């Protein structure tokens with residue numbers, strides 16, 4: 001699967017389709033948190049960024065293009081191999097490390113992202129603690145994940161896995177966290193959490209940012 005990551009029609013097709021929408025969300029979160037200029041090209045200039053569960057770098061690369069000094073970590077070494085190979089092709093300087101968040105060994109970052117990862121981890125409370133510990137004072141954490149609803153079961157398991165849009169067995173619906181559950185995990189480690197933003201899908205418009213959090217959502221949290 002590692003080599004297939006950057007194929008927009010391959011097994012990560014869904015993540016490719018999510019990318020424009022989640023970059024728009026991240027851009028707005030970055031500009032609002034650091035009071036940036038929404039028209040600037042490099043809102044992350046001078047900022048360190050950690051992307052946890054980076055896969056082959058689908059998000060890490062655009063974050064580097066926004067000016068961030070980006071580190072990506074992923075539990076699967078073959079994904080890190082694919083990520084490093086792709087960054088070399090595109091000429092981007094990104095630090096990639098295999099492992100969980102512990103791979104960064106106590107370092108802290110201005111922006112920490114972990115999109116579509118926590119639904120795959122065995123111990124979400126411990127994972128959230130690791131994310132929070134990696135956020136520098138004054139920093140920002142952005143997480144996205146599927147909600148645990150009848151809609152997410154239908155769309156992501158029955159339809160997406162049933163038709164092969166997402167590889168079968170990718171998701172365990174019972175592990176999905178609702179926004180209140182994920183918010184509670186973040187608050188338990190001292191983070192201040194903003195209300196969730198929805199990532200919804202319609203046949204006519206594809207993926208869009210919306211108030212509808214039934215399918216998938218973002219949470220933004222700050223230290224303090």
Ligand SMILES: C[S@@+](CC[C@H](N)C(=O)[O-])C[C@H]1O[C@@H](n2cnc3c(N)ncnc32)[C@H](O)[C@@H]1O
Nearest residue numbers: 015053054055058074075076100115116117120
């Ligand atoms: C669905 S992919 C998302 C990739 C990327 N964040 C994106 O949205 O394009 C989930 C990734 O999380 C990684 N992963 C799962 N559990 C992890 C953990 N505990 N620490 C770091 N990476 C993890 C997997 O290897 C996989 O690459």
Ligand SMILES: [Mg+2]
Nearest residue numbers: 116117119171
């Ligand atoms: Mg997932």
